[in-house]
Amino acid sequence: MAGYFFDTSALVKRYYPETGTETVDMIAALPGARILIFRLAGAELMSAFAIKVRTRTIDISDGESLDRQFRADVMAGRLSFIRLRNRSSRSQNSLYGAMQSTDVFVRWMPYSWRRRWNCGGRS
Secondary structure, eight states: OOOOEOOHHHHHHHSSSOOOOHHHHHHHSSOEEEEEEETHHHHHHHHHHHHHHHHHOHHHHHHHHHHHHHHHHHHHTEEEEEEEOOOOEEEEEHHHHHHHHHHHHHSSSSSSHHHHHTTTTTO
């Protein structure tokens, strides 16, 4: 079974058609393909959907549908989360900074998405 790491950009292409979607779909359809993502990608993906809602590229019901598709793929095992294992203080500080920036994404998510992802109350 081959593993393919998808960064957030590739993950967005999996759910929303844009340049590169055909390649991402082709990789995901390969027999035995295992799609690997970082846990942070879930929050980043929701941020990307929220931006599309705010810019009126999609409406909120489309954003919620994309969210459901992503969650269904996670639950069905089509996506596998991987963990960072580098324990240097520099890496931990970088990761902590990235996690703090996720808080910014969460504040801009529609409330229904924040509830679904356990990201806190209304802000």
